[in-house]
Amino acid sequence: MSYDTNILIVGAGPVGLTLAYDLGRRGIECTLIEQKDEPAFLPKMERCNARTMEIYRRMGLMEKIRAAGLPSDVPMDVFIVLTLDRPPLVHFPHPSVDQAYAEVAACEDGTLALEPYQLISQYTLEPLLKAECEKLPSVTVRFGCGFDELKQDADGVTATVKTTAGETEQITARYMVGCDGGSSNVRKQLGINLRGVGNFLQLYQALFHCPDLYKNIPMGNGPGKGRHYHVADEQATFLIMQDSTEHYTLHSIIDAPEQMPAMFERTIAMDLDYEMLSCNPWRQNLLLADYYGSGRVFLAGDAVHLVPPTGGLGMNTGVGDANDLAWKLAAVIEGWAGPNILKSYEVERRQIGDRNVGAARYASLGRRAWRSQSGPDIFDDTPEGEARRSHLAAVADVEQRKTNEMIGAELGYRYSDSPIIWNEPGGPEHLYRDYVPNSWPGARLPHMWLDDRSAVQDHIPDGYVLVRMNGKTDCGNELTKAFGKRNAPFSIVDLQGDNARQLYGHDYLLLRPDMHIVWRGNRPHEDPDHLIDVVTGHRLISDD
Numbered sequence: 001m002s003y004d005t006n007i008l009i010v011g012a013g014p015v016g017l018t019l020a021y022d023l024g025r026r027g028i029e030c031t032l033i034e035q036k037d038e039p040a041f042l043p044k045m046e047r048c049n050a051r052t053m054e055i056y057r058r059m060g061l062m063e064k065i066r067a068a069g070l071p072s073d074v075p076m077d078v079f080i081v082l083t084l085d086r087p088p089l090v091h092f093p094h095p096s097v098d099q100a101y102a103e104v105a106a107c108e109d110g111t112l113a114l115e116p117y118q119l120i121s122q123y124t125l126e127p128l129l130k131a132e133c134e135k136l137p138s139v140t141v142r143f144g145c146g147f148d149e150l151k152q153d154a155d156g157v158t159a160t161v162k163t164t165a166g167e168t169e170q171i172t173a174r175y176m177v178g179c180d181g182g183s184s185n186v187r188k189q190l191g192i193n194l195r196g197v198g199n200f201l202q203l204y205q206a207l208f209h210c211p212d213l214y215k216n217i218p219m220g221n222g223p224g225k226g227r228h229y230h231v232a233d234e235q236a237t238f239l240i241m242q243d244s245t246e247h248y249t250l251h252s253i254i255d256a257p258e259q260m261p262a263m264f265e266r267t268i269a270m271d272l273d274y275e276m277l278s279c280n281p282w283r284q285n286l287l288l289a290d291y292y293g294s295g296r297v298f299l300a301g302d303a304v305h306l307v308p309p310t311g312g313l314g315m316n317t318g319v320g321d322a323n324d325l326a327w328k329l330a331a332v333i334e335g336w337a338g339p340n341i342l343k344s345y346e347v348e349r350r351q352i353g354d355r356n357v358g359a360a361r362y363a364s365l366g367r368r369a370w371r372s373q374s375g376p377d378i379f380d381d382t383p384e385g386e387a388r389r390s391h392l393a394a395v396a397d398v399e400q401r402k403t404n405e406m407i408g409a410e411l412g413y414r415y416s417d418s419p420i421i422w423n424e425p426g427g428p429e430h431l432y433r434d435y436v437p438n439s440w441p442g443a444r445l446p447h448m449w450l451d452d453r454s455a456v457q458d459h460i461p462d463g464y465v466l467v468r469m470n471g472k473t474d475c476g477n478e479l480t481k482a483f484g485k486r487n488a489p490f491s492i493v494d495l496q497g498d499n500a501r502q503l504y505g506h507d508y509l510l511l512r513p514d515m516h517i518v519w520r521g522n523r524p525h526e527d528p529d530h531l532i533d534v535v536t537g538h539r540l541i542s543d544d
Helices: 014-025 050-059 062-068 097-106 122-134 185-190 257-268 314-334 340-371 383-399 407-411 477-485 498-504 528-535
Strands: 005-010 030-034 078-081 090-092 139-143 145-152 157-163 168-178 194-209 228-231 238-241 247-252 275-289 297-299 464-469 490-495 508-511 517-521
Touching: 005 014, 005 157, 005 314, 014 030, 014 050, 014 122, 014 139, 014 314, 030 168, 050 062, 050 314, 050 407, 062 122, 078 383, 090 383, 122 139, 145 168, 145 185, 168 185, 168 314, 185 297, 194 257, 238 257, 247 257, 257 275, 275 340, 314 340, 340 383, 340 407, 464 498, 477 490, 477 528, 517 528
Parallel strands: 005 030, 005 168, 030 139, 030 145, 078 228, 168 297, 464 490
Antiparallel strands: 078 090, 145 157, 157 168, 194 247, 194 275, 228 238, 238 247, 464 508, 508 517
């Protein structure tokens, strides 16, 4: 059977674009379709977390994303306020990217990611990723081309699409991936349901252009510069600075869009020129798909997990989906993957989706806990108003941290019971807020600095990699032969000095292309052929 493309990706949000770029840089032909004519200037996500920036560094996109995003010297502080002209009720300091890089440079125990977070608005990130995809000869990007329906069989997928000009055509592909958001038509075509709590909070979100706001925030003559301003009112009002420091999104529970300018004016409490560029209703959900695909069709991003912005786990979880799926699809197209490679996608990523829905729920309950302490007298200059503000601040100082301190969810996720990982029984607890670096099979390789102050990740080539420590020189030949039998990419990296052995706790680590650990040991594996057949998807651990 001949195909129009190897992989058809539906939806050109950050997840679909990241998947297309990751496939394209590997030389895998793919086609990305998007029903919009061009990326929309609408606010959605506004922060790539530390793990996402590590992934983009691996792809070679990190520096471009940082250059396009919030300047590196701008603080990322979070405030709970009444208005921007009054002292904050609570101030949560968070370092700028420059300050965070200094912290990473001084960190020797693996507890920090190699890359800090980056504030970049989705309407900035999408055009950047689109332009990078269009530079790759193996990627075809088609905007103004909407997905209609699909049919699949044992050999491939046929998708019917419609262009904005009203033309209908069919695209054939070996595999298809739906990255088409929470209302995913691809998911609906597959008959896959979302389960959980839907529509538990309804708000309006408006985008404002107010070029003089950032430099004029007095905040009671204190340190008022930051990225998030939670208003302690009964409408859940929330002001978010975008990457230009001239655009802001405002969320609030109101009855109609016409009320949003008044909410903006009340919040900033300054006589500044502004323009409201858009205003739309949106709903918060905690939903997870029953399955992450069917047959030759896979799902990623909001198509399979919907979370509120508390914790910042929505788009970032989707980038993790793309990072996991891209190398696996590439392995199948290149011909060296066994059947368990693609089966592992749902096993691995659905548990992370489930975990992150739980983390977002935990953060959301924290925010609701302190917001429930508000009342009609919160703004009053009375003893009652002062008492309410004081009590709300005390609760918020504990509960709001659940939203902004999610390093465990970002870095500490681990793929348990995956068919392509040589699993060990037990394992560390999955924590939302704390991260303890470890080399347990399924975990991300923790960051560490080598003696020359280079990052270990920058010495790890693509493909499978055996990392040997403490001058160990064995365990390589047999694995080289075993990977060779499967024609899978494999190389060896030797780390000198005691730091790596101390942090990782073992003499040998076997990494897969996304730098998750698939096996570790202190002596060569007793059956290298079996090990390699497991990690390349040809056998299970339990197979004789």
